[in-house]
Amino acid sequence: MKMANALSKKKKKKNLLYLGRDCPKGPHYFKRRLKNIFLKNKDVKNPEKSKELTAQGEFVMKELEALYFVRKYKAMKQRYYSDTNKTN
Numbered sequence: 001m002k003m004a005n006a007l008s009k010k011k012k013k014k015n016l017l018y019l020g021r022d023c024p025k026g027p028h029y030f031k032r033r034l035k036n037i038f039l040k041n042k043d044v045k046n047p048e049k050s051k052e053l054t055a056q057g058e059f060v061m062k063e064l065e066a067l068y069f070v071r072k073y074k075a076m077k078q079r080y081y082s083d084t085n086k087t088n
Contacts, residue, residue, distance in 0.1 A: 013038060014059055019064040 013034065020030035044050050 009038075010059070012054075015066075016057065016061060019061060019068070022068075 016034055017033060021027045023030035026044065041053055044053065
């Protein structure tokens, strides 16, 4: 069980790093913050606290994904509807 938990932490960290690559403050800022958060919480043994931290990480992942979808939607909207706003 402990190995599976460690593996899932690695996957989540990699996924967060991937999602944070286009952070407005830069990928290095995001990577540094993420590393500090993982290091700060590396000694957590309480299962309830661990579940809470995992839920918080999943929430951040969902928020980052939502930001990507919004950016993608805005880009598509701009491409397809930019001609309707122009008047000749």
